[in-house]
Amino acid sequence: MKILVVGSGGREHAIAWRLAQDEEGHELYCAPGNAGTAAIATNVAVAAEDVEAIAAWATMNHPDLVVVGPEAPLVKGLVDALQGIGVPAFGPVAAGARMEGSKRFAKEVMNSAGVPTGKAEVFTDAAAAKAALPSFGLPVVIKADGLAAGKGVIVAETVEQAEDAIDDMLVGNKFGAAGAEVLIEEFLHGEECSILALVDGENAVLLPSSQDHKRVFDGDKGPNTGGMGAYSPAPVVTADRLPEIKEKIILPVVRELKKRGIVYRGVLYAGLMVNDENSNPHGPVAKSGSAVNVVEFNARFGDPETEAVLPRLGGSFATALLHAATGQLKDEDVVVKDEAAATVIIASGGYPGSYEKGKEIRGIGNGEWGTGDCIVFHCGTKAADGKILTSGGRVLSVTGMGATLREAVDKAYAGVAKISFDKMFYRKDIAHRAFDRG
Ligand code: AMP
Ligand code: GLY
Numbered sequence: 159m160k161i162l163v164v165g166s167g168g169r170e171h172a173i174a175w176r177l178a179q180d181e182e183g184h185e186l187y188c189a190p191g192n193a194g195t196a197a198i199a200t201n202v203a204v205a206a207e208d209v210e211a212i213a214a215w216a217t218m219n220h221p222d223l224v225v226v227g228p229e230a231p232l233v234k235g236l237v238d239a240l241q242g243i244g245v246p247a248f249g250p251v252a253a254g255a256r257m258e259g260s261k262r263f264a265k266e267v268m269n270s271a272g273v274p275t276g277k278a279e280v281f282t283d284a285a286a287a288k289a290a291l292p293s294f295g296l297p298v299v300i301k302a303d304g305l306a307a308g309k310g311v312i313v314a315e316t317v318e319q320a321e322d323a324i325d326d327m328l329v330g331n332k333f334g335a336a337g338a339e340v341l342i343e344e345f346l347h348g349e350e351c352s353i354l355a356l357v358d359g360e361n362a363v364l365l366p367s368s369q370d371h372k373r374v375f376d377g378d379k380g381p382n383t384g385g386m387g388a389y390s391p392a393p394v395v396t397a398d399r400l401p402e403i404k405e406k407i408i409l410p411v412v413r414e415l416k417k418r419g420i421v422y423r424g425v426l427y428a429g430l431m432v433n434d435e436n437s438n439p440h441g442p443v444a445k446s447g448s449a450v451n452v453v454e455f456n457a458r459f460g461d462p463e464t465e466a467v468l469p470r471l472g473g474s475f476a477t478a479l480l481h482a483a484t485g486q487l488k489d490e491d492v493v494v495k496d497e498a499a500a501t502v503i504i505a506s507g508g509y510p511g512s513y514e515k516g517k518e519i520r521g522i523g524n525g526e527w528g529t530g531d532c533i534v535f536h537c538g539t540k541a542a543d544g545k546i547l548t549s550g551g552r553v554l555s556v557t558g559m560g561a562t563l564r565e566a567v568d569k570a571y572a573g574v575a576k577i578s579f580d581k582m583f584y585r586k587d588i589a590h591r592a593f594d595r596g
Contacts, residue, residue, distance in 0.1 A: 167550075180474045209235060229305065233258070259304060265280075287324045348441065352392075421485075502555075502556045503554070513551055516548065519554070521577040
């Protein structure tokens with residue numbers, strides 16, 4: 159197949175890499191891609207968010223499939239545009255991407271569909287929001303309705319912190335239009351995990367469970383990042399939970415969207431809080447009464463979860479994505495290998511705050527990292543003068559594979575040890591929650 163992957167991060171490198179593993183072989187393009195995708199695909203110099211330019215490229219080049227990585231082009235209607243010119247596209251239409259783009263919309267859909275999630279109320283007025291705080295107790299979660307680059311969620315431990323967050327969003331306009339509506343949400347106790355489901359408008363197939371590491375420092379300390387590592391499977395999701403997650407969370411959402419006239423195709427990513435005797439930590443039961451609650455939905459593959467989940471998939475990945483994009487998904491389309499995977503993100507010093515770019519990366523060779531039990535995905539890199547330079551906060555995603563999670567983690571860190579650039583850093587405790595449980 160001729161396939162265009164839209165995006166330029168570790169997730170898109172992993173998608174392109176996994177497509178390149180398909181036995182049938184594909185002609186791969188990435189828009190715009192990065193130094194890593196350049197080794198396995200043809201990079202097309204078009205920005206991921208430039209809906210018109212990507213549609214124009216598709217009109218000229220007739221791809222069999224376009225796979226959209228990031229949320230921004232989905233929210234901007236890239237899939238609607240591609241459908242309009244008859245090009246199969248993997249990803250939801252803009253109306254479906256609101257599951258990620260608007261937390262209020264996602265809550266409405268969940269409530270209509272009876273999906274367990276934290277109790278929440280929506281406010282546009284700061285005084286009314288503050289007056290409602292006592293009914294939520296502490297901690298309490300304050301969320302901007304729209305996309306705020308991962309910074310629009312404040313878990314407040316005190317009333318003062320909660321009131322400050324409300325003022326920042328509703329009075330100080332900190333997130334602009336994205337924060338013009340605010341959700342106050344019940345704090346959910348437990349351990350988080352990610353479930354990525356392929357969806358074809360009607361049916362869904364769950365990909366293997368994973369867990370990411372959002373905080374920047376070891377021991378889950380410091381500010382939130384886009385993700386500092388991931389592993390799969392996540393033992394907090396016991397096998398008996400998977401059918402429940404599909405039947406009570408994923409499918410009801412897909413059906414509710416369909417009722418609203420939205421045919422949702424692509425990935426539905428459920429960020430879940432699991433609160434049972436197996437979760438670490440666990441605490442008071444949520445108001446929904448359920449042990450598994452939705453924290454958020456995303457309309458795309460997670461990053462870095464994708465770098466840990468896709469290497470575990472067998473079979474033809476392109477067929478699975480095409481079947482999802484065209485309403486023909488079957489359980490057999492997803493084949494899971496009985497292996498574990500762990501991904502370590504190598505970041506630029508200073509991330510998630512300000513950091514320098516343009517540092518030469520040593521030890522990543524010339525693309526021979528795409529095989530075997532350690533794979534290096536590029537997240538923020540740029541090729542220049544025969545060198546590979548850093549060009550982002552998250553720079554590389556190093557995935558190890560093994561028969562056990564311990565083996566996978568060791569393989570990943572053995573790979574990391576060979577790589578260096580000025581001021582690089584990474585977390586040394588990836589998968590600690592899985593190991594903590596013994
Ligand atoms: P979100 O962008 O909604 O995923 O929120 C970012 C992070 O905030 C989540 O990954 C959780 O760690 C935390 N969070 C969000 N909502 C809640 C909640 N209701 N209870 C506890 N933690 C939450
Ligand atoms: N790893 C979290 C996300 O992709 O949103």
